[in-house]
Amino acid sequence: MKKLPYPAYLALFLGILGIISAGLLAGINILTAPAIKANEEKKLAEQLKVIEVESPKILEVELLENVQNAYEGLYSGKEVYVFNVQNKNQYLTIQTLVVITKEDGKILNISVGLPATNPPGIGGSFEGVKFGLIDATQEDYDSKFVKVTGATISSNSVKACVKLAFDQYKVIKEA
Amino acid sequence: MKVNQKQNFLKGLIKENPVFVFVLGICSTLAVTTSLESGIGMSLAVIFVLFFSNVVISLIKNIIPNDIRIPVFIIVITTFVSVVELIMQAYLPDLYDQLGVFVALIAVNCIILGRAEAFASKNNVLSSAIDALGMGLGYTIAICLVSIVREVLGTGLITIWGNAKINLMPIFDFFHVKPSAFFTSNVGAFIVLGIVIGIVNAIVFAVKDKKEKIKKEVKANG
Numbered sequence: 001m002k003k004l005p006y007p008a009y010l011a012l013f014l015g016i017l018g019i020i021s022a023g024l025l026a027g028i029n030i031l032t033a034p035a036i037k038a039n040e041e042k043k044l045a046e047q048l049k050v051i052e053v054e055s056p057k058i059l060e061v062e063l064l065e066n067v068q069n070a071y072e073g074l075y076s077g078k079e080v081y082v083f084n085v086q087n088k089n090q091y092l093t094i095q096t097l098v099v100i101t102k103e104d105g106k107i108l109n110i111s112v113g114l115p116a117t118n119p120p121g122i123g124g125s126f127e128g129v130k131f132g133l134i135d136a137t138q139e140d141y142d143s144k145f146v147k148v149t150g151a152t153i154s155s156n157s158v159k160a161c162v163k164l165a166f167d168q169y170k171v172i173k174e175a
Numbered sequence: 176m177k178v179n180q181k182q183n184f185l186k187g188l189i190k191e192n193p194v195f196v197f198v199l200g201i202c203s204t205l206a207v208t209t210s211l212e213s214g215i216g217m218s219l220a221v222i223f224v225l226f227f228s229n230v231v232i233s234l235i236k237n238i239i240p241n242d243i244r245i246p247v248f249i250i251v252i253t254t255f256v257s258v259v260e261l262i263m264q265a266y267l268p269d270l271y272d273q274l275g276v277f278v279a280l281i282a283v284n285c286i287i288l289g290r291a292e293a294f295a296s297k298n299n300v301l302s303s304a305i306d307a308l309g310m311g312l313g314y315t316i317a318i319c320l321v322s323i324v325r326e327v328l329g330t331g332l333i334t335i336w337g338n339a340k341i342n343l344m345p346i347f348d349f350f351h352v353k354p355s356a357f358f359t360s361n362v363g364a365f366i367v368l369g370i371v372i373g374i375v376n377a378i379v380f381a382v383k384d385k386k387e388k389i390k391k392e393v394k395a396n397g
Contacts (some may be wrong), residue, residue: 007245009240009244010240010243013238013239013240013249014243014245014246014250017247017250017251021250021251021253021254024254024258025254028257028258028261028262031265032261032262032264032265032266033265035265035266036261036265038267039264039265043268065316069186101193110260125392160307
């Protein structure tokens with residue numbers, strides 16, 4: 001048998017090691033995936049409770065990319081949709097729950113969550129922030145969205161999440 | 176290489192403590208020592224990764240091409256970091272949230288790569304496993320010590336795990352002082368770590384001097 005050239009041997013060695021590593025991780029992933037999913041659902045249910053959405057029900061609709069879940073429920077006596085939207089950029093991931101009225105597509109609440117994998121400090125200015133533009137339409141948001149001072153990256157991420165929530169709202173309405 | 180396993184284990188605790196002597200793994204030591212609970216969680220994760228990466232590297236050391244040994248070490252280490260990350264995310268979600276990005280950053284912890292390069296790639300599996308446990312325990316001692324000092328001075332509490340807490344506020348009340356949030360801040364972390372390293376090294380040197388003095392006296396007396 002012809003001997004492999006040295007660089008090819010090195011590549012083959014790393015390739016085999018990579019495959020073994022990927023196999024091990026795939027196995028662990030299969031084992032832990034149900035528990036991780038259950039934890040995420042629990043966390044989301046707690047977040048929905050915090051923003052006081054009553055009797056949330058998962059909507060079986062076609063979801064846009066980065067829209068993780070869509071719910072329907074009651075908020076302050078009004079029928080609403082709740083969209084769980086994620087925005088990722090090179091700095092951070094922001095997860096946002098956007099509450100939009102079913103009838104006229106106005107925002108009633110926005111709740112921002114920061115996954116644990118974000119670098120510490122980034123996005124922190126958005127935790128617990130109350131948004132002034134409640135009962136706003138998409139146009140209001142496009143023109144008057146208030147940025148949090150010193151948090152340009154997270155402000156833009158939240159803005160992108162809100163836009164995506166409106167897009168998802170349109171998809172549901174058109175369907 | 177023949178290694179005395181007792182010495183191999185004990186060296187990581189004080190004599191070659193990765194944090195106090197080599198000043199390695201400082202990033203996580205500074206970041207997660209705001210409470211004893213997160214310190215313990217981080218230590219367990221580091222011991223897990225250190226142990227398995229040392230064992231695997233020692234097992235395959237004879238077939239690793241020398242030119243790519245560092246990438247190979249990195250693949251092995253990151254694999255075990257991902258394993259610990261998934262397990263923590265699934266079964267210890269609160270701790271995972273608390274430690275945040277620092278779980279993934281174990282992959283670049285110098286202690287682990289350092290032990291792989293300096294020890295596991297040159298010694299047998301048993302020695303490498305014992306070395307990992309000793310170094311891991313040394314890291315645990317360091318991180319727990321810094322956590323306790325910071326948490327007590329910063330909050331007046333020691334959080335062992337979950338709701339198991341020791342309240343030291345009565346001691347603060349007795350001396351009419353209050354805990355200061357400064358110690359749980361980043362600046363406080365640097366200052367506390369510096370002071371703890373100083374004190375530990377002062378004690379170690381004092382003990383060493385005393386031992387040498389006794390040895391000299393014994394020699395002089397015949």
